Amino acid sequence: MAFVEQLIANLLYGAILGAVYGLATMGLSLIFGVLRIVNVGHGAFIMIGAFTAYWMFTLYGISPVLSLPLAMAAGMIIGVAVYLVVVKRLVDAPELATLLAMFAIGIFIEEAAKQIWGANYVGYSWEIGSISLPFTEIPYTKLVAFISSILIAAAVYVWFRKTKLGKAVRAVVEDREGALTCGIDVNKIYALSFSLGIGLTVLSGVLVTLFTPVGINAYMGGEYTLKAFVIAVLGGLASPWGAFYAGFIFGLIENGSYTLLGLIPGVEPFGLTRFVSFVVLMLVLLLKPTGLLGGE
Amino acid sequence: MLLKLEGVTKRFGGLVAVNSVDLEVEEGEKLGVVGPNGSGKTTLYNLISGVYMPDEGRIFFEGKEITNLPPYDRTKLGIARTFQIPRPFGSATVRENVAIGAMFGMANAGVDEALEMADDMLKLVGIYDLKDKEAKLLTPLEKKLMELARALAMKPKLLLLDELLAGMNPANINEILELLDRVKKEENIAVIAMVEHLMHAITKFAERVVVMHQGMKLIEGPTMEVLNDPKVIEVYLGEKLNVG
Amino acid sequence: MKSYSPLITLLLAYLIMIAIGQSIPGMWQPVMLVIFYIAIGQALNVFLGMTGYVNFGYVALLGVGAYGMGVALGYYNELGLIPTLILGFILAAILALLVSAIVGGIALRLRGAYFAIATIGVNEGIKYLIMGAKIWGGSEGIVLSGILRKSFGAETMRFLSTTFADAGVIVVAIATGVVTAYILNSRLGYALIALREDEEAAKVMGINVTKYKQIAFMISCVLAGLIGATAWTLKLTYVFPQDVFAINYTVEAIVIVMLGGAGTLLGPLVGGLIYALLKYYLAIAFPGLQLLILAPLLIVVILLFPEGVVGYIAKKARGTRLENFVR
Numbered sequence: 001m002a003f004v005e006q007l008i009a010n011l012l013y014g015a016i017l018g019a020v021y022g023l024a025t026m027g028l029s030l031i032f033g034v035l036r037i038v039n040v041g042h043g044a045f046i047m048i049g050a051f052t053a054y055w056m057f058t059l060y061g062i063s064p065v066l067s068l069p070l071a072m073a074a075g076m077i078i079g080v081a082v083y084l085v086v087v088k089r090l091v092d093a094p095e096l097a098t099l100l101a102m103f104a105i106g107i108f109i110e111e112a113a114k115q116i117w118g119a120n121y122v123g124y125s126w127e128i129g130s131i132s133l134p135f136t137e138i139p140y141t142k143l144v145a146f147i148s149s150i151l152i153a154a155a156v157y158v159w160f161r162k163t164k165l166g167k168a169v170r171a172v173v174e175d176r177e178g179a180l181t182c183g184i185d186v187n188k189i190y191a192l193s194f195s196l197g198i199g200l201t202v203l204s205g206v207l208v209t210l211f212t213p214v215g216i217n218a219y220m221g222g223e224y225t226l227k228a229f230v231i232a233v234l235g236g237l238a239s240p241w242g243a244f245y246a247g248f249i250f251g252l253i254e255n256g257s258y259t260l261l262g263l264i265p266g267v268e269p270f271g272l273t274r275f276v277s278f279v280v281l282m283l284v285l286l287l288k289p290t291g292l293l294g295g296e
Numbered sequence: 297m298l299l300k301l302e303g304v305t306k307r308f309g310g311l312v313a314v315n316s317v318d319l320e321v322e323e324g325e326k327l328g329v330v331g332p333n334g335s336g337k338t339t340l341y342n343l344i345s346g347v348y349m350p351d352e353g354r355i356f357f358e359g360k361e362i363t364n365l366p367p368y369d370r371t372k373l374g375i376a377r378t379f380q381i382p383r384p385f386g387s388a389t390v391r392e393n394v395a396i397g398a399m400f401g402m403a404n405a406g407v408d409e410a411l412e413m414a415d416d417m418l419k420l421v422g423i424y425d426l427k428d429k430e431a432k433l434l435t436p437l438e439k440k441l442m443e444l445a446r447a448l449a450m451k452p453k454l455l456l457l458d459e460l461l462a463g464m465n466p467a468n469i470n471e472i473l474e475l476l477d478r479v480k481k482e483e484n485i486a487v488i489a490m491v492e493h494l495m496h497a498i499t500k501f502a503e504r505v506v507v508m509h510q511g512m513k514l515i516e517g518p519t520m521e522v523l524n525d526p527k528v529i530e531v532y533l534g535e536k537l538n539v540g
Numbered sequence: 541m542k543s544y545s546p547l548i549t550l551l552l553a554y555l556i557m558i559a560i561g562q563s564i565p566g567m568w569q570p571v572m573l574v575i576f577y578i579a580i581g582q583a584l585n586v587f588l589g590m591t592g593y594v595n596f597g598y599v600a601l602l603g604v605g606a607y608g609m610g611v612a613l614g615y616y617n618e619l620g621l622i623p624t625l626i627l628g629f630i631l632a633a634i635l636a637l638l639v640s641a642i643v644g645g646i647a648l649r650l651r652g653a654y655f656a657i658a659t660i661g662v663n664e665g666i667k668y669l670i671m672g673a674k675i676w677g678g679s680e681g682i683v684l685s686g687i688l689r690k691s692f693g694a695e696t697m698r699f700l701s702t703t704f705a706d707a708g709v710i711v712v713a714i715a716t717g718v719v720t721a722y723i724l725n726s727r728l729g730y731a732l733i734a735l736r737e738d739e740e741a742a743k744v745m746g747i748n749v750t751k752y753k754q755i756a757f758m759i760s761c762v763l764a765g766l767i768g769a770t771a772w773t774l775k776l777t778y779v780f781p782q783d784v785f786a787i788n789y790t791v792e793a794i795v796i797v798m799l800g801g802a803g804t805l806l807g808p809l810v811g812g813l814i815y816a817l818l819k820y821y822l823a824i825a826f827p828g829l830q831l832l833i834l835a836p837l838l839i840v841v842i843l844l845f846p847e848g849v850v851g852y853i854a855k856k857a858r859g860t861r862l863e864n865f866v867r
Contacts (some may be wrong), residue, residue: 038657099594101838101843104839112832222664222787226664232657268673272668272673275669277665278668280645281657283644367744368745368749383741385737386738388734394698395730405587450745506800
């Protein structure tokens, strides 16, 4: 049956995309987990990563995989700069202030990007063939994105478990009050976590381009901000690991609903799928605000 | 019977903060709740005022069950409190803070009436001069007095005072005790005052005392009798109880 | 007794602006721009300013309001001119009320950051619902100029989109100011101040915080809906989903509230004046760069003047004769 085959293919696709979604949300959750700051400008940093991949590829023919460390480094530098100039002064300010500041930073980055790179949609195509499966064909680029996401998430996991700094950051995520009272240098951990969070986000922007080859634009981030929040909330908001797993769930929901909505005559399934992510967000917040994967 | 707690228990994770406590308070009574830090006093207050819902047990106010009633509905029935660490509405003025108590407490006053009541209460506790100051600019003592005014402006039947007297000098304490005595007589408010130390003040204030220890009610009875009980002295672990 | 005297300052300011616009050639357009921005600031201020909660989906309420009027004019114009307009205002208010009741009902049970996150999706969610499900013309929107000309004649259409639309914006703007002044002097206003400062303490002081947040949210949203109905649908004679759900209006409204002073009556007036004039002349001097200049401005305001201009002046004026006229 064609529909079932298509559904299975789309769900498979959703799981692959979900890994990238998960990685793209880890930075958001890390920053919230450590600093209790909601980065509402999240998508703008993804856009920076996307442009990094685009320019590296079109100007120098550098493959997106090699752009990953570059994007991570660029993101961490931007992260430290944003932390030192703005965030550091607002750590103890009311929530309203930090929310608005992050919002403004996101807008600023988008507008700057528009001035530098123009408002047009651009893209590149990295042709490395594809693998044939019974129902569908999957380009290797997407598999590269899938495997890179898992490897990077695993690397972050190892860093958190095995290194002294990583353990300190994790201590702050898991028991903020406790960690702060037992002599951890808060300012350093804040700066590091913020920088790492932004680094991971920019990096994930590189992988995003492997899914939307012609969708690179100064304002592309808004869509990912919304998705990242749905995923982060699904994963418990303060947990980078929860976010990574929730990415898969979201990828499945998104692609599954896209296929199902396609059955309804007279609608535009692409737009409605975005509406579905909003509905999922509201439902999770309504039923279990601590996240599907979060604890109490 | 104004307030009645039946086997009220509250747990936080593995910790039992309040363990099966029974308590009865008569109308217009002056009750002291005494206990060392961590004995469950503040949790008990939070359970009575509705900040927490109990895991077990039931709470009655004037015979009506309020166990699961949200705090803002309990206030309307006549429960008011102060906080151990004052929680003023910082950017509002002192007068507005107290008026908020009058508007949303049992008094349920309109805005103009509430502002007049606020002036009266501020005169009563002696900080009328500060009425136009932003509440966050007050000294800790002034904040405590403002909280007392705010709680009194609610026209409660039951007033819960959380370490109100801590950090005050003896002259202040005497003034406040006289004040409480006066409003109690005029308005027949039951007052539960909670203290960690300051046994001297509690002997002057309370007719009856409950001693909390590790989340449980250790003993209750007439003030002097209780405070001289060997069990109580043991709880305070050799601390000299200055009961005057 | 709280006073309504700051309202005099506000009404006087509107009067002066209208007089300037009417008497000096070429000034009507900037004056209307200023009034529009003051209005969206005032409507947002009722919620964001008084509760401290950020509604990132704010523009969606202007958008559904615009659709309310658009649907009435586009689909029910056979009722006759005046009934259609009345229906348009009612639909704008009802749609805004409906959206705010649903969003508020779910999201206002959440605190601070979680509420803001919930509202991030509102604008995109509604936009894509309309476009994806092809409601009210879907992506094509509702184009009214032809319909209005055919139903009511070219003369009436011109009157509707100029004099009537401007008058409508001014009336709604003044109404938002009056509503704000009324709230500040009412029990609702006191409840909002209390919950903005300390939600837990407010509950123990007898304030049903969820209820009051919801009321403020719905008032703010309905006012926004009416602004969308007048300033956009009537004035522009079309409703395009991409235009009425443009997130920059949310940013602009937030900037205006913060610049002027959140939770004050005159804040949006001052913020709106500064912002709109800045924008108007920046657009002439640096076309396309407004947001690039605006975003750092917002950050600077947050870092250096968290109370905003009016908040700062009101604090300085406390205890002086000026006190009664600044709030």
